[in-house]
Amino acid sequence: MSGLTRKDIGGFLARQGILVAFVLFIIGFTIANARFLDPDNIMGVVRSSAILGVMALGVTFVVISGNLDLSVGSMMSFSTIVVLDLHDKIGPALAIPAMFAMTLCLGAFIGFLVGYLKLNSLIVTLGMLSAIHGLTLTYSGGKNMDIADKEGTWFSVFGQGEALGLPVPILIFVLLAAVLGMLLSKMPFGRKVYAVGGNGTAATFSGIRRARVVFGCYLISAFCVATAGLIQASRSLGSQNTVGQGLELEVLAAVILGGASLMGGSGTIFKTVVGVLILGFIQNGLLLMGLQFYVQYVVTWIIIILAVWLDIAAKRGKLWSPIA
Amino acid sequence: MTEQIPVLRLEGIVKTFPGVRALDGVSLSIMPGEVHALMGENGAGKSTLMKVLGGIHQPDEGRIIIEEQPVVMAGPLDAKAKGIVFIHQELSLADELSVAENIYLGELPRKRFGLVDWAELEAKTNGILEKLKVGFDAKTRVGDLSIANQQMVEIARALTVDAKAVIFDEPTASLTDAEKTVLFEVIADLKAQGVGIAYISHRMEEIFRITDRISVLRDGQYQGTVNTGDTDEEGVTHMMIGRKLDLSRNESHHELGNVALEVRGLSCGDLYRDVSFELRRGEVVGFYGLVGAGRTEIAETLFGLRDPSAGTILLDGEEVRIHSPHDAIERGISLVPEDRKAQGLVLGMNCRDNMTLPQVDDLKAGPFVADGAEIAIFDQYRDKLDIRTPGWKQLVGNLSGGNQQKIVIGKWLSMHPNVLIVDEPTRGIDVGSKAEIHNLIRDLAAQGYAVIVISSEMPEVLHVSDRIVAMYSGRIMRTFTSEEVTEENLIAAISGLETQKVA
Numbered sequence: 001m002s003g004l005t006r007k008d009i010g011g012f013l014a015r016q017g018i019l020v021a022f023v024l025f026i027i028g029f030t031i032a033n034a035r036f037l038d039p040d041n042i043m044g045v046v047r048s049s050a051i052l053g054v055m056a057l058g059v060t061f062v063v064i065s066g067n068l069d070l071s072v073g074s075m076m077s078f079s080t081i082v083v084l085d086l087h088d089k090i091g092p093a094l095a096i097p098a099m100f101a102m103t104l105c106l107g108a109f110i111g112f113l114v115g116y117l118k119l120n121s122l123i124v125t126l127g128m129l130s131a132i133h134g135l136t137l138t139y140s141g142g143k144n145m146d147i148a149d150k151e152g153t154w155f156s157v158f159g160q161g162e163a164l165g166l167p168v169p170i171l172i173f174v175l176l177a178a179v180l181g182m183l184l185s186k187m188p189f190g191r192k193v194y195a196v197g198g199n200g201t202a203a204t205f206s207g208i209r210r211a212r213v214v215f216g217c218y219l220i221s222a223f224c225v226a227t228a229g230l231i232q233a234s235r236s237l238g239s240q241n242t243v244g245q246g247l248e249l250e251v252l253a254a255v256i257l258g259g260a261s262l263m264g265g266s267g268t269i270f271k272t273v274v275g276v277l278i279l280g281f282i283q284n285g286l287l288l289m290g291l292q293f294y295v296q297y298v299v300t301w302i303i304i305i306l307a308v309w310l311d312i313a314a315k316r317g318k319l320w321s322p323i324a
Numbered sequence: 325m326t327e328q329i330p331v332l333r334l335e336g337i338v339k340t341f342p343g344v345r346a347l348d349g350v351s352l353s354i355m356p357g358e359v360h361a362l363m364g365e366n367g368a369g370k371s372t373l374m375k376v377l378g379g380i381h382q383p384d385e386g387r388i389i390i391e392e393q394p395v396v397m398a399g400p401l402d403a404k405a406k407g408i409v410f411i412h413q414e415l416s417l418a419d420e421l422s423v424a425e426n427i428y429l430g431e432l433p434r435k436r437f438g439l440v441d442w443a444e445l446e447a448k449t450n451g452i453l454e455k456l457k458v459g460f461d462a463k464t465r466v467g468d469l470s471i472a473n474q475q476m477v478e479i480a481r482a483l484t485v486d487a488k489a490v491i492f493d494e495p496t497a498s499l500t501d502a503e504k505t506v507l508f509e510v511i512a513d514l515k516a517q518g519v520g521i522a523y524i525s526h527r528m529e530e531i532f533r534i535t536d537r538i539s540v541l542r543d544g545q546y547q548g549t550v551n552t553g554d555t556d557e558e559g560v561t562h563m564m565i566g567r568k569l570d571l572s573r574n575e576s577h578h579e580l581g582n583v584a585l586e587v588r589g590l591s592c593g594d595l596y597r598d599v600s601f602e603l604r605r606g607e608v609v610g611f612y613g614l615v616g617a618g619r620t621e622i623a624e625t626l627f628g629l630r631d632p633s634a635g636t637i638l639l640d641g642e643e644v645r646i647h648s649p650h651d652a653i654e655r656g657i658s659l660v661p662e663d664r665k666a667q668g669l670v671l672g673m674n675c676r677d678n679m680t681l682p683q684v685d686d687l688k689a690g691p692f693v694a695d696g697a698e699i700a701i702f703d704q705y706r707d708k709l710d711i712r713t714p715g716w717k718q719l720v721g722n723l724s725g726g727n728q729q730k731i732v733i734g735k736w737l738s739m740h741p742n743v744l745i746v747d748e749p750t751r752g753i754d755v756g757s758k759a760e761i762h763n764l765i766r767d768l769a770a771q772g773y774a775v776i777v778i779s780s781e782m783p784e785v786l787h788v789s790d791r792i793v794a795m796y797s798g799r800i801m802r803t804f805t806s807e808e809v810t811e812e813n814l815i816a817a818i819s820g821l822e823t824q825k826v827a
């Protein structure tokens with residue numbers, strides 16, 4: 001075998017860059033802090049990734065269909081506040097479905113604008129990010145929301161309970177990932193999502209009703225957000241109006257890290273789960289190194305840039321190219 | 325005779341892709357002032373060989389030699405700098421940019437401070453466009469052009485550099501006769517300047533009209549080179565596919581069934597006016613006309629992609645309104661669209677999933693897509709159409725152009741439509757498969773399908789149709805039966821020389 005050339009290495013990095021970067025991170029963190037690979041710590045990471053992960057599952061559908069959803073963070077705040085408020089007013093058994101219905105309405109509205117009216121998803125969901133935040137504040141009157149009787153409610157089971165020896169949030173994440181993974185990879189709807197994102201015109205020419213598919217993706221995204229809101233509310237039993245703030249970028253980072261292309265047409269649920277875990281471990285590693293949590297905002301941004309760059313690099317098999 | 329040195333020589337080129345040995349030790353030389361045809365079946369490796377030459381693929385083995393100097397093509401720009409211009413089979417233009425920007429992309433003329441010299445750019449571009457006799461100018465947005473005109477833009481690119489060799493990969497696949505004539509003039513000019521030309525096409529008449537030598541590839545292997553004057557269509561076909569081709573039309577004597585589709589007084593703005601015709605089960609009707617005659621637009625209307633401004637459509641005698649392709653498919657209409665890359669395929673999806681896309685809702689085992697049924701459909705049409713791919717998992721974007729087209733055809737045939745509309749069905753398909761597809765169309769008719777064939781290739785229309793509708797400028801000029809049609813009266817009808825007769 002002749003030796004590896006610089007070009008071979010560049011090509012390898014371009015194709016497997018994310019994994020290489022991840023392995024380097026892990027090695028670095030483990031050297032910096034031996035606790036990093038501790039089973040308790042790993043479990044902790046998975047557990048705290050569950051909320052982000054659940055949201056990322058839904059956004060995966062949206063991204064594969066060739067669109068964006070930047071409203072998930074503020075929508076999650078909305079769900080959390082609504083379910084906490086209704087908990088005391090109508091009881092948890094009614095509050096949960098009511099909150100899901102309201103969140104799905106928001107998703108349907110976005111799906112209508114992007115799918116049927118064919119408005120640009122970046123503009124629509126960026127607008128909704130702020131509009132929903134306004135809605136939440138109006139709803140709560142700007143106050144934090146708390147459950148009155150924190151001890152005596154079964155509502156805490158979704159965020160704090162355990163079943164089958166696992167924390168419930170992880171179970172929900174795994175279950176939802178399995179169901180949505182099937183939907184995306186094995187069912188007709190999933191096939192259509194890939195077709196619409198890969199080549200919308202060809203999808204239309206194949207009799208696929210694009211608007212419906214896009215609409216469906218936003219509904220799924222909203223459903224996932226509602227689920228994440230439920231876990232969040234149940235975990236803390238009280239919340240600020242801004243719990244979900246900034247999550248939209250982390251979610252997007254996880255989805256892209258997993259390898260979904262922003263151009264649409266590629267990505268899988270499994271890869272998104274990997275992306276979520278990578279992001280979770282990197283953030284945890286930084287925390288263990290003693291960095292302030294707000295450093296993570298910057299790190300998330302860097303990760304997004306890195307992921308997008310490597311996504312393009314993987315397509316052309318080179319890290320850098322003078323054309324396109 | 326003086327010993328000429330080739331402008332370009334390829335030696336023992338090997339190129340493999342996962343699961344495919346696309347080129348297996350191919351050697352070839354192109355002389356200055358020569359038009360060198362490269363022929364072979366779909367997937368034989370023609371485009372791959374040219375991509376190696378154009379710096380798009382790196383060969384696994386072998387050498388490229390330009391004027392006796394071995395070179396390495398680092399990339400497309402490098403190839404261009406070395407005087408190799410490549411006009412692609414699949415268009416590679418930027419839709420949002422103007423014609424001028426596309427032609428000079430990467431080397432826009434500059435003024436002081438690095439500003440683009442728009443006046444100069446426009447003047448230079450219009451100079452080239454004039455030579456090509458096209459009906460658009462430098463400022464036109466490329467996305468607004470027809471495929472044929474986009475192809476002309478691609479060709480215009482070749483004229484901007486001092487080329488040593490120009491590669492044309494199926495340049496005429498979507499050109500009209502008039503544009504072809506212009507292209508051949510351009511090629512003659514280049515030839516006179518001593519430029520070496522590699523020319524890929526599946527159209528025999530062109531090959532024999534403009535080329536000097538023909539090299540043939542089969543399954544990635546070099547079969548030999550002959551002087552064009554020393555061979556004929558049969559000889560070349562034999563080199564390509566290793567057997568003789570049966571070009572006879574299988575005349576099936578079947579009864580025509582009831583009227584499957586009837587169109588009455590259909591109009592769509594300026595695109596076409598007052599179109600009426602009938603299509604019976606068991607019948608193939610060819611639509612022939614110049615580009616812009618409105619044939620594709622009629623097909624798009626029938627498939628629910630355009631709303632007609634007047635007129636009625638009847639399926640099996642019942643008036644219908646078709647608002648979307650989804651409606652059309654539910655009513656048993658299939659359309660093999662004109663532009664496979666934009667309308668026919670999801671390039672990033674695998675072969676099987678592309679083929680079964682329109683019927684994915686119907687192929688279910690419980691809530692899931694039935695894997696087995698899908699693979700069965702894919703296998704059936706792969707065999708029927710002789711699709712060359714290492715397997716159904718291959719991404720369609722990795723198939724050769726002709727094999728991509730076959731996927732689109734398979735996709736719509738497998739729907740078993742009542743009315744099958746095919747728009748330029750054999751674009752980019754090799755002679756052998758073309759005959760197969762023509763037979764397949766005849767067979768479908770014999771089985772009682774109603775088929776509309778839109779084609780700009782007269783031989784194709786003449787060969788497959790029972791009746792031929794001649795269109796000119798959005799109107800049906802005349803309908804011929806296969807007995808009464810001749811090349812002459814068909815040409816007269818589609819160029820508007822003949823006054824309109826009642827269809």
Ligand SMILES: Nc1ncnc2c1ncn2[C@@H]1O[C@H](COP(=O)(O)OP(=O)(O)OP(=O)(O)O)[C@@H](O)[C@H]1O
Pocket residue numbers: 341342344345346364365366367368369370371372373413712713722723724725726727752754
């Ligand atoms: N990027 C790629 N990845 C994998 N396989 C490829 C790739 N490009 C080409 N191939 C394969 O290499 C073979 C040769 O393809 P090529 O495009 O050169 O055929 P061609 O002779 O130009 O055919 P056509 O007449 O259909 O255009 C085909 O089997 C094709 O599937």
Ligand SMILES: [Mg+2]
Pocket residue numbers: 370371372413493724725726
């Ligand atoms: Mg080709």
